[in-house]
Amino acid sequence: MEVPLTELKEGETGVITAIKVGFGHGRGFGHGIRKRLADMGLTPGTKITIIRSAPFNGPIEVYVRGYKIAIGRNIAERIFVEVQR
Amino acid sequence: MNGKRIRVALVGNANVGKSVIFNQLTGLHQHIGNWPGKTVEKAEGTLHFKGYTIDVIDLPGIYSLSTFSLEELISREYIVDEKPDIVINVVDASVLERNLFFTLQLIELEAPLIIALNQIDVAERKGIKIDYKRLEEILGVPVVPTIAIRGKGIHELLLKVIESFEKGLRKPSPIKYGSEIEDRIKRLEEALKGVRIRYPPRWVAIKLLEADEEVMREVGEVMPGVLALAENLAKEIEEIHGHPCPTVITSERYEVAGRIAGEVQRVLPPIKPILSDRLDYLATHKVYGYIMMAATVLAIFYAIFSLGDFLSEILTNIFHGIGMGFTALVGSGLLGDIIWGGVVEGIIATINIALPYIIPFYLLLYVLEDSGYLVRIAFLMDALMHKMGLHGKAFIPLMLGYGCNVPACLGCRIMETERERLIAGFVVTLVPCAARSIVILGLVGKHLGIEWALYLYAINLAVVFLLGRVAFKVLPGEPMALIMEMPEYKVPHLKTVIKQTWFRLEEFLRIAFPVIVVSGLAIKIMEIFNLLTPLSGVLSPVTVIWLGLPEITGVLLIFGVLRKELILILLMTLFGSENLHEYLTPLQMFTLSLVVMLYIPCAATIAALVKEFGWKRAAMIAVNEILFAVFIGGLVYRILATLRIL
Numbered sequence: 249m250e251v252p253l254t255e256l257k258e259g260e261t262g263v264i265t266a267i268k269v270g271f272g273h274g275r276g277f278g279h280g281i282r283k284r285l286a287d288m289g290l291t292p293g294t295k296i297t298i299i300r301s302a303p304f305n306g307p308i309e310v311y312v313r314g315y316k317i318a319i320g321r322n323i324a325e326r327i328f329v330e331v332q333r
Numbered sequence: 334m335n336g337k338r339i340r341v342a343l344v345g346n347a348n349v350g351k352s353v354i355f356n357q358l359t360g361l362h363q364h365i366g367n368w369p370g371k372t373v374e375k376a377e378g379t380l381h382f383k384g385y386t387i388d389v390i391d392l393p394g395i396y397s398l399s400t401f402s403l404e405e406l407i408s409r410e411y412i413v414d415e416k417p418d419i420v421i422n423v424v425d426a427s428v429l430e431r432n433l434f435f436t437l438q439l440i441e442l443e444a445p446l447i448i449a450l451n452q453i454d455v456a457e458r459k460g461i462k463i464d465y466k467r468l469e470e471i472l473g474v475p476v477v478p479t480i481a482i483r484g485k486g487i488h489e490l491l492l493k494v495i496e497s498f499e500k501g502l503r504k505p506s507p508i509k510y511g512s513e514i515e516d517r518i519k520r521l522e523e524a525l526k527g528v529r530i531r532y533p534p535r536w537v538a539i540k541l542l543e544a545d546e547e548v549m550r551e552v553g554e555v556m557p558g559v560l561a562l563a564e565n566l567a568k569e570i571e572e573i574h575g576h577p578c579p580t581v582i583t584s585e586r587y588e589v590a591g592r593i594a595g596e597v598q599r600v601l602p603p604i605k606p607i608l609s610d611r612l613d614y615l616a617t618h619k620v621y622g623y624i625m626m627a628a629t630v631l632a633i634f635y636a637i638f639s640l641g642d643f644l645s646e647i648l649t650n651i652f653h654g655i656g657m658g659f660t661a662l663v664g665s666g667l668l669g670d671i672i673w674g675g676v677v678e679g680i681i682a683t684i685n686i687a688l689p690y691i692i693p694f695y696l697l698l699y700v701l702e703d704s705g706y707l708v709r710i711a712f713l714m715d716a717l718m719h720k721m722g723l724h725g726k727a728f729i730p731l732m733l734g735y736g737c738n739v740p741a742c743l744g745c746r747i748m749e750t751e752r753e754r755l756i757a758g759f760v761v762t763l764v765p766c767a768a769r770s771i772v773i774l775g776l777v778g779k780h781l782g783i784e785w786a787l788y789l790y791a792i793n794l795a796v797v798f799l800l801g802r803v804a805f806k807v808l809p810g811e812p813m814a815l816i817m818e819m820p821e822y823k824v825p826h827l828k829t830v831i832k833q834t835w836f837r838l839e840e841f842l843r844i845a846f847p848v849i850v851v852s853g854l855a856i857k858i859m860e861i862f863n864l865l866t867p868l869s870g871v872l873s874p875v876t877v878i879w880l881g882l883p884e885i886t887g888v889l890l891i892f893g894v895l896r897k898e899l900i901l902i903l904l905m906t907l908f909g910s911e912n913l914h915e916y917l918t919p920l921q922m923f924t925l926s927l928v929v930m931l932y933i934p935c936a937a938t939i940a941a942l943v944k945e946f947g948w949k950r951a952a953m954i955a956v957n958e959i960l961f962a963v964f965i966g967g968l969v970y971r972i973l974a975t976l977r978i979l
Contacts, residue, residue: 267580279544280401280750281814286583287397288816289431292576293584303619306716307725307815313591315428318712320724320815 253296253319253327254308261297262329264290269326281323289313296329339387339498340415344408344439345423346432347394348705348820350451352376353481354423355391356829358491365836372746372754372945373403376836382491385498390417396431396818398438400547402749412444413531419494419502420444426456426463426478427821429598433590436472441507443533447497448476449490454483455821460601468597473505482826507535508589513573514582517542517566524559528552542567543579609705609821616709626710629701630732637693637736638767644689652681670861675854682853682896683846686737690767691841694736695834703825708817715815721798722805723748724815727757731797734764738934739845740837741766742941752810755946759954760801762934762942765793768897769930775901777926780914781979785923793930796965844944845937852895852936865891879967880928881974882921893929895936900929920979924970932962 250265267285269278289312290296299316301308307318319327345351356363359378368375376391392411393404400406412420422439424432439446450465469476477493479486509515521538530537530551540548541563553560567578574581615621656673663669701707707729715725730744741761748754765773778786805813859865869876869887876882876890885907893900908916917925933955934942942951973979 266576278811280811281816282577283397283399283543283579283583284401284749284814284816286580287399287401287434288818289434289587291580291584291587294587300617302617302712302715303622304716307712307817309617309712309819313428313430313587314594315431316819318708318715318725318815318817318819320715320719320813322719322812323814323816 250328250330253298253310253324253329254301254321256298256329256331258298258300260331260333261295262331264292264294264296264327265330266292266328267326268328269323285319285323285327288317290317290319290327295332296327337385339385339419339494340417341387341389341419341421341494342392342411342415342417343389343421343423344392344412344435344444345394346396346425346428346435346818348818349394349423349425349432350481351394351423352391352833353826353829354421354449354451354479354487354490355389356826356832357481357484357487358387358389361832363832363836365840367944368407370947371403371407372751373407374746383495385495387491387494396435398435398442399543400545403751404749406547409442412439412442418445418498419447421447421449421490421494422474423449423451423481426450426453427459427461429456429461429463430587430591430594433593434587436474437508437586437590440472440474440505441533441536441539443504443536445497445502446474446505447490447493447502448472448474449481449486450476450478451481453478454480455823462599462601464597464599468593471593471596473503475502508586510582510585514542514570514585517570521559521563521566524562525552525556528556528559530555539582542570543582612822613709613819616706617712622709622713626713629706629710633694633697633701634735637690637697640693641689645685648681648685648688652685667861671854671857674860675857676850679846679850679853683842683849686845687838687842691737691740692834692838694733694740695837696830698733698740699830699833700825703823703830705820705822708819711815711817712819719813721760721801722813723753723757723760723801724813726815726817727753727760730757730761731764734761734766735770736767738762738764738766738938739841739941742938742945743837743840745945750810752808753813755950756801756804756808758942758946759804760797762938762954762958763793763797763800763931765790765930766897766935766938768935771898772901772929773926776904776913776922780922781919789923789926789930792927792965792969796931796961800961844940848936848940849895856892856895875963879963880924881967881970882925883917886925889925890928890932893935894933897929897935900925918979920970920973923973923979924966927969928962928966930962931958931965933959 256262267282269282294312297311299309299311305321307320308324309316309318343351343355355376355378359380362380363376363378365374365376367373373393378389380387392408395405395408398405398409420439422436424436436448450463456463465476465478475493475497477486477490479490518535518538521541522534525534525537537548537552541552549560570578570581616625659673660669711725711728714728718725718727726747729747730741733744734741738761742758745754745757745761748757773786773789777789865888868891869884872887873884876887877884889900889903892903904913905911939951939955942954
């Protein structure tokens with residue numbers, strides 16, 4: 249089942265299926281953010297585990313490729329994962 | 334032996350101990366400045382080793398060589414254009430995969446590479462053991478294991494630099510992508526034949542498929558036809574994989590990095606549950622986290638202000654003594670007045686800010702940063718910062734702003750994009766610094782009661798939120814996105830912290846000192862030639878009619894540009910009394926403080942803005958803030974007067 253990353257609970261793991269930020273070739277809106285996410289190791293097929301989410305709808309902290317990274321909620325909502333249970 | 338120079342560049346991800354290695358290599362022979370015309374820091378140093386003079390440049394900490402941030406662009410242009418003899422890639426052994434992803438890009442860029450495999454102790458604590466010889470074999474790049482924080486491996490690293498310089502490095506073979514991508518890279522390489530461009534051709538071909546803006550621009554100038562071809566080829570790849578081509582290429586690069594990491598490292602269960610994790614639970618908790626944060630921030634400000642006041646008083650007394658001696662020596666004539674009032678008082682003012690406040694401030698800040706706690710604060714504050722059109726990282730410069738706006742402006746460098754930096758830079762200058770707090774507390778707090786001072790701070794917060802949002806809307810660009818590594822906690826490296834503080838102090842003095850002296854001199858000369866009173870008259874339509882203040886405040890606001898706390902001191906001097914409520918109505922005190930809180934950043938802050946954003950933008954910020962402060966001041970004055978509240 250494909251859900252946004254923000255749907256996962258703490259400790260749950262998913263595999264990234266799509267990152268719906270920025271479209272097309274070149275200067276698309278959000279293109280830079282998409283590239284940034286990929287550069288930090290968030291590419292399709294990557295395993296991602298939720299560590300915690302910050303209070304007041306803040307960012308979520310995830311474990312990916314052996315390290316921890318915080319991602320703003322507005323971005324995390326657009327990262328889709330296949331939940332592994 | 335002085336003729337033999339080696340130019341070395343340090344590159345690597347953030348939080349890998351790169352600056353510690355830089356400090357271990359160069360000691361105090363460092364120079365820190367900005368890249369010409371950029372808001373990115375440039376650190377250079379020199380050392381002598383085995384008859385060589387080695388120039389080291391510490392490139393910014395980055396995760397990739399794309400063009401997402403200025404730092405990334407600067408780093409790759411430096412490697413390509415300046416052609417350093419050796420590029421040392423500092424790699425965090427405890428996060429090998431992500432670090433190798435960056436290493437692979439350096440190999441593609443054909444940089445003359447040596448790897449410093451750092452933090453092997455941290456890796457071991459996490460249960461990771463790395464066969465560095467094997468890594469060396471696979472990559473075709475020399476690897477030196479280091480524990481920079483304890484100075485281990487630094488000597489070996491230098492030996493390797495010399496050896497590689499003398500014997501030359503063999504060229505490592507770049508990674509191979511899937512055949513459907515490789516074919517298209519080859520076709521682009523063919524099409525690019527004969528084109529004169531400063532980057533290696535294979536790299537250009539890959540970057541075109543990745544839709545790299547800078548490379549597309551440069552190729553477009555000499556061979557526009559290739560761009561269309563690249564776009565078509567990228568579309569084909571997108572169709573095959575079902576993901577945009579740049580993502581596919583990044584994915585494959587990560588796959589290779591992951592495969593290499595898997596081959597050279599053995600991961601065992603960690604020896605003991607990492608302390609970091611338990612600390613993290615508290616630091617990011619929805620209750621304890623905020624309590625911890627508030628306690629930390631308040632403790633820092635309390636420590637700085639109580640220590641600062643104490644030191645400042647001692648210094649003032651010392652300078653007062655010197656001042657008496659000076660007057661006795663030079664006399665109190667015109668020249669003496671200009672030198673003392675203009676120049677020497679500027680020096681005193683700078684020392685009085687720098688020594689008691691700026692030094693402890695930076696020391697604590699770097700301890701917090703190096704320990705890893707600062708990113709946890711950014712994590713907690715992200716949601717709130719979004720409300721003012723920024724993201725979590727901006728909380729740090731904003732917090733600095735309450736101390737002094739100058740380091741706050743410089744601190745905006747932690748934001749990634751130019752736009753984020755500009756918005757943050759604008760917002761922090763609205764924050765009441767210590768000097769403005771002196772006016773607020775000394776005027777409103779003392780005479781009207783502390784609750785009125787708090788109202789002012791509340792108005793200020795509202796203004797910061799409002800104008801931040803406006804700036805965010807006015808300056809077009811991508812949505813604000815927090816994407817921030819959360820490094821493990823660690824004990825700060827004291828020597829690095831002290832050096833960072835020292836260089837920041839130097840930078841502060843370089844920026845603030847000249848403007849404080851020059852503007853002080855200018856105001857002193859205006860005073861001597863009696864130009865201030867007529868100037869107050871010119872300003873009176875604003876001060877008297879619109880703001881309802883006494884005419885004399887025009888002078889004060891001019892002096893305030895120099896240093897805001899002067900406004901309070903001068904008020905007492907001009908009225909010859911500390912009982913200001915005998916000369917100003919409560920409403921006037923409130924309005925004056927409000928205007929002081931918001932109008933034009935002080936001279937030193939303007940200088941910092943100019944340095945970071947250029948004259949035009951600095952002037953725009955200053956003018957905007959004057960107009961806004963006057964507008965709000967008059968508005969609040971009328972509202973309060975009509976309601977007869979004050």
